[in-house]
Amino acid sequence: MNEAFLLKMKQRIFTIFLYKAFLFSDCPEFYASYKLINIKNHRKYSDNLTLNVLDLSHIELATEEDKLYHIHKWAMLFKATTWEEIKMIAEQNEYLQEASKTMFRMSADELIRKRCRDREEYYQDLQNYERVIAEKDRQYEQVVAEKDRQYKQALAEIERLRAEVECLRKS
Numbered sequence: 001m002n003e004a005f006l007l008k009m010k011q012r013i014f015t016i017f018l019y020k021a022f023l024f025s026d027c028p029e030f031y032a033s034y035k036l037i038n039i040k041n042h043r044k045y046s047d048n049l050t051l052n053v054l055d056l057s058h059i060e061l062a063t064e065e066d067k068l069y070h071i072h073k074w075a076m077l078f079k080a081t082t083w084e085e086i087k088m089i090a091e092q093n094e095y096l097q098e099a100s101k102t103m104f105r106m107s108a109d110e111l112i113r114k115r116c117r118d119r120e121e122y123y124q125d126l127q128n129y130e131r132v133i134a135e136k137d138r139q140y141e142q143v144v145a146e147k148d149r150q151y152k153q154a155l156a157e158i159e160r161l162r163a164e165v166e167c168l169r170k171s
Helices: 003-010 056-061 064-068 071-079 083-090 094-170
Strands: 013-019 031-034 049-055
Touching: 049 056, 049 071, 056 071, 064 071, 071 083, 071 094, 083 094
Parallel strands: 013 049
Antiparallel strands: 031 049
16 A cells, blocks of 8 residues: 555544445445535535445446455455455555454354363353253152162062962961
C-alpha cells in the first residue's frame, strides 16, 4: 500500500462492515463507501467519518482500484473457511499474514477453551457413568443377596422335607 493512502486512512475514522450478502440487492457492489448526511439539508456530517461496506458474496465485482489496494484479498481472507486457504491468500502480503496470525491466535484461544470444555464434559460424563455403574452394582448386589436368601430358604425347606420323609419311612 502506498504511504499517502495509509496517511489518509490514519486521519479518518475508518469502519468496515463485512456482509455475506449486500444490503442493496438491486445494485450489488463489492466495496462501497458511505458518508453521513443531514436528512433535512443534505449537508455532509464530516469527511472524517466514512462507513465502508465490503460484500463478501461479490468479490468478483472488485474494481481495479479495489485490487490495487488488495481489498479483494482481504475479502478472500475473511471468506476463507480453512487454514490452508488463509495461508495461501496471506503468503504474498505481510499485512494479510499478520491478520491471519491474529485470526489463528484468536481461534486457537477458542480451540483451547473448547478443549477445556470438552475435557470437563468428559469428566462429568465419566462421573455419571461411574455413578450409574455403582447404582447398578448396588442393585445387582441386592438381587444377589435376595436370591441367596431365597436359595438358603429353599435348602432349609428341602432339609426339613427330607427329615420329614425320613421320619415317615421309619414309622
